[in-house]
Structures are given as C-alpha cells and as structure tokens.
Amino acid sequence: MALIVAKFGGTSVASPERIKMVALRLIRMKQAGDHPVAVVSAMGKTTDELVGLAKALSNNPPAREMDRLLSTGEQVSMTLLAMAIEAMGHRAMSFTGRQAGIFTDTEHSKAKITLVHAGRITGAVADGIIPVIAGFQGVDKDEDVTTLGRGGSDTTAVAVAYGIGADVCEIYSDVDGVYSADPRVAPRARKLDVVNYDDMLELSSSGAGVLQSRAVEFARKYGVVIHSRSAFSDAPGTLVKEADPEMEQAVITGIAHDTSEVKVTIRDAQDRPGIAARVFSALANNNVNVDMIIQNISEDGRTDISFTCPAADLGRASGTIEGILEKVGAREYSVDENIAKVSVVGTGMKSTPGVTGRAFSALADNNVNILLISTSPIRLSVVVSADQGELAVRCLHTAFGLDSESIFEEKMLSAEELAAKKSKGR
C-alpha cells in the first residue's frame, strides 16, 4: 500500500480518449490498494496555442499575465481528468497549484518553489479521493499565479511527492525510462534500471529529455525517488535515486547528446585580463545562457574565444557581441549553428582514470573531429559538427561497453512505438 504521485505529460492527456486511459490507470492503482495522487500538464498543444494568442496581442507580454494565461492549460486538463475518474465511479477532486499548496518566489515564468503546504492533498487522500493537481504552477506571496518554467510539471510532481511524503514520484511519458543513449541514435542503447541523482542530473542537463533537470535537482535535494516510466505500458521503467554504496557502479552510465546549441567564436580578441569578463558579463546581462567556454592559446597577444549557447538565445548573443566587438579589440565573430554536443556521463568517472583518453581514441578511430571540450568531475562533453554527432554517440557508447547484445529496435520496441518515439522526440 503505497502513496504514489503519478505525473502525466501533455501527450498523455491530449484528448478525451487519452484522459480516460489515464483515469483508468489511476483507478487500477487505487484498486490495487495504493493511493495515487495525479499531477498533469496541459493538453497536447494547448500551451503553444495560448502563447500564439498572447503573441497576437503583444511582442513582450507582461510575465504576470503570461503566467496566469498559461496556467489555465493545466487547470483545464486537471478538471477533465477529475471528471473522467468520477464518471468511472471513483472519487476525484482537482487542485490548482495554489490549492495544492505550491508557493513560489515572484520570478514569473521561472519561479522557484519556496514552500509546499500539501495538507489539502493529504486530507483528500485520507478521504479516499484521488487528487488531481495542475502541474507547472504555484502562487507567490500576492497570490498571483507563477509558472515553474519548461518542464515545470515534473518539478510540481516531485515537490508534491516531497510535501505529502510519497513513496515514489512516477513520471509517465511516451518513453519507457532512461536509456544509456537515445535509442533513435544508438540502436544498442539499454534501458537503465537505476540511475543515481548525480548522473541523472548531468544526463538531463546534457540533452537527455526524459526528465527535467530542475525536477531531478529538487528530488536529489529532498531525497524523492523518481520512477520514469511509459504511459502506454505497465513495464517498469527507470528508478532515479541515491547511489547505493553497496552496489558496484558502472564507470559510465550513459551518453547524452544535444543539438539545440550553437557555437559563437570571437576572433583575434586582445589577450589581456578582463576581456573574458567583459564578454561574458555582457552576455549574462542580456540573458544569454552560456554553456561551454573555450579560450585558445594566445598568439602575439591575440586570442580566439568560443562559447556555446542555446540556439534560441542566438539573436541576443549576436547583438551583444556586435556591441562589444570593438571594445575587446576583436576583428570579427562567427557563428556555427551546425554543432552537436555529446556527453559521456558517469559518477564512476571520478575514481577511474583514463576515461578522457578512451573517449578521444574512440572518436579519433572514427574520424570524428572535436571542436570544443569541457569536463566536470562526472562528465566529459565534446562539441562536434552536427553531421558527426550521431556517429560520436554510437562510438562512445560502444567504447564504454554500454552496448546491449541485441539491437534496440528489434528487442525493445514495436515498429509503431518506434515511430511514435521518432515523431515525438525523446
């Protein structure tokens, strides 16, 4: 008899038919003796449609209004799911972020949860009711609705799981767990049974889309066990939890890749103290999320500075660089939009020398040209040209012994499931 938070994404509640499937799953959980608490995203493309309406009226909609507007999407899906459960003869009640006790700071569109006061949810569960909570939203001290940013519903689910002391936070999506690499790219990728928080956080922030890194961060901080699993099957997925010291860790957990960044290079900047600070303060002031930074060896007092950032930030990044090019004494700058970042992730890396060497050898053997390198204690990332990205994933996956014996497509997925995966992204 477990207390279970079950989060369903937009695809899982995209239509009345799918909402009924989710309702059935929750009822089955209840019939099995568990206590489910649902968290839902907005239906399918609702959020995009609302953004479209806002853009028709304003180039720069006030963040407070935008948050309230977007929050209606989850409020629609939560009421519909509650209705579906009631129509099947079980008790359900919907709760907004406010009603579920999700309090945040005032940073509209990317609010951080400051307090979870889930007494009303606990009370509903005690009364035999299945609570259905709107993901992605909370309220600030003025009771104004705030939203938690991209993937915020995962964060809501983890926060609620913490707030009610749930045994597990199940995140249902259209993939059946966390893989050692994206199976669309690496057919021999394996589903992982368990991943520790640190590895999951690096995988998520390096492009593995299955779980949002903020949710993983929250789970790590408060020790919430996440179960990432498929909305379309009953097969167990991947548990994300504290590393078990008893268990031997693989050196490398998985290979992530990310094609959503671009590379910007400032050529022949002056190589003197303060130049990098000037460049990257200016970028930060203009809300450019800089990821990797590389400064080449100086020649004749001149140097090249490269950085990567999300493609969505490129406009702001270019504007910033144009504005300071002269001030840093640089000649010109260039942009490379055709790049892929490939990351080797594993907590075991810390205690195992030679990972870097093995990675570079594997890439060299396959004639993959490395453009940039960055590392953390448990991650090694390389930027390569976009057309070599998938080859890089596959050869690193093989080099670190992650390949399963059979090819993924044949073993794990029906043709239909694979098509669904290909169209929806990991």
Add this chain to the structure above:
Amino acid sequence: MALIVAKFGGTSVASPERIKMVALRLIRMKQAGDHPVAVVSAMGKTTDELVGLAKALSNNPPAREMDRLLSTGEQVSMTLLAMAIEAMGHRAMSFTGRQAGIFTDTEHSKAKITLVHAGRITGAVADGIIPVIAGFQGVDKDEDVTTLGRGGSDTTAVAVAYGIGADVCEIYSDVDGVYSADPRVAPRARKLDVVNYDDMLELSSSGAGVLQSRAVEFARKYGVVIHSRSAFSDAPGTLVKEADPEMEQAVITGIAHDTSEVKVTIRDAQDRPGIAARVFSALANNNVNVDMIIQNISEDGRTDISFTCPAADLGRASGTIEGILEKVGAREYSVDENIAKVSVVGTGMKSTPGVTGRAFSALADNNVNILLISTSPIRLSVVVSADQGELAVRCLHTAFGLDSESIFEEKMLSAEELAAKKSKGR
C-alpha cells in the same frame, strides 16, 4: 473624472483584433480623464468548447470541476486584454474573481455573491493601472472557484461597481441599448434613454436579452446605475436607474417577448384542494422552472391545469407529470412547444386603469388568440401561438403609443449592423 466599470461580452473579445478594439476604448476613457475598470466574458465560443470537452468525459460532471473548468475561459480573455493594453503603452493588470474580491456561497454553477471586497481593484486604480477582471466567477469559503450562472459577467460588473463605488456600470454588447421592443420584430421600436429598475427587471425576465435580470436585481438592491450601450459605437445607450419622481413616467415602457418557453396542460385533473400543490411541488423537486400557471374553471369536479416552463426543462417536466398523472386523477397531458409569451411592462400601469382592456382590444382587433394570461402590478403577459407572437408585439407596441415616427431599420441601423443583430440575437 468618473470611476467607470466597463463590461465586455464574449462577442466583444472573440478575437485578438476585437480585444485590441476593447483595449483602445479603455485607453480612450483613461485619456479622457476617467478611471476605467474592465470586466470580461470568455472569448466567443470558448465556454461552449469547454462544455463540449466535459461532455466527452462525463454525462454528469461534478459541479465543482465544471466551475473551475469554465472559469478558465474568462481568465484567458482577461490576461489577453491586459496584455493588449500594456502593448499599447498603458498599465493594466488582470484579476480573477478571487483577486477582485468576489466571494460567493457554495452553490456551484449558480453561486450568489455574498461579499465584495474590492480593495485590490481600488488600489490598482489609484496606481493608474487599468484593472481587467474575469467575469462570471468568484470563490467560496474553501477558495474553490464558483460561477454565477448564465449572464454572470453582468452580475460581476454590477458587483464590482458597487464594491469600488463606481459612478456607473457600463455594459457593452452588440446592441446599443434597451428598446421599447425588439427592433427585429417591431421596426418602429425606439431606443429608451432611461429605464427604471423595476421595469428593466420585468423586461429582462420577460425575454429582453440585453441585460441579465440577476444583474439588474443586484443593481436595484445596491443602487448601481447601469449604462447599456454598444461595443461598436460611441453613441449613448440606455441608463437603468432609480425612477425619478420628478419625471413623468410613460404608462408603458416596453413590450418584451419570449419564445423559449413551452406550455404543458394536464387535462381533467380532480378539482379538489391539494392537487395543484402536488403538481407544482413535484415539478419544483425536479428542478422545473415553472413560469405561468393557469387553472381553468371547474366543470363537474374536473379541471385543466396549464403551466409554462423553459423548453430546456421540458424533458424533466414531462417525466414529472407522467409520474403523478394518476395520483391527481388526471386523464392525460399535452405539450405545446409553439408558443410565444408577450409582455406589456410599465411601472405607470399601477396608477393607470384600462391597460388590460386596451391590450386585449388591440389583440382582438388583430385576430390574435390569447392562450394564457398572467399579470403583475407592472406587467401584463399573454401567451399566444408562436406564429402570432410578432404580430402581437407590433400591435401592442402601437396600441400603447410606443411607435416612433420613422421605421427603426431606416433610421438607426446600417444594413451591416442590422445583419449582425439578426445573426446574433438581441
């Protein structure tokens, strides 16, 4: 410099283009030195679409969930209008019913306002902000969203006007005021400059759709002046306010008609005490809204009982009558769906004898056959067959001297406006 509540219905905010027009109107008010406070309905067909989604999931959706679901419609339009105003360089903020301080009882789908605590709205106005309030909704003591029933946004507007002490509550719609009759039916109908609360209440509850009777009731109770006017022009509309004792009242203010009711007749029921009570208690218990009741003169201890009710209640009415037919000793019942109720309304009726006679003569002169009659101190209603309804409106309009000198269509409306009226209803 007036404090003005301005309510815009679903048609006025049906698209981004129309929302911009509303934004411009509010800004013009502000530039003229007034303080506008907007109240909005949901965009166009939004409410119908949400109802459709709910029906796809449940035949009998829980009222609490339904209210929350429907309340999102107004929350979308309020944020979009606030964004539009801000995009035009003026300050605006949206407020839900809760945030505007609209507290209600717990009667979901037809909640009554119990308290208006509009301090946040007053504060916004003082800060130079144009508040935009979601109509149709409040919260109950559990902070669960409630809705105010059909036309509830008018009631919100009047309640807010009362709460902030506004000088006037402007209700914008696609008609330019209250008319002495529906101009589609009576081409010589005149727009009324002023109507007192009592007359307006009788007109609204007798089929004149321009203002919701609950809003008029609220306005009468708290002395809020309503200005019913067109969203598409700047021409003054109709003021609804306390009767001015100094001013001479016309005997008759207007003719209303209503084709949304049906007539049910129970034949040959026993004519003994308690029979009528039995019939109408049973109907009330089944939520049938009975309007007019007529019991014919008894013959041989037997009588016919007729009543009218909204066509929407007919299924429940028939079921009720079938269940008690034998108990009241009746032979059979019949239903007439082709009826029209035509009402002559005027406070002046109280002090002027002969209204009934003049009405019946006018109808007789035009060969209109009266099926049922009911009266109040300031209203005389007749039910006639549907095909004689419009004729009845016209001849009563003439008989009571309400005709204007020129024909309405030629004088007041462009062809386009008339087409809009015909397609949208009064």
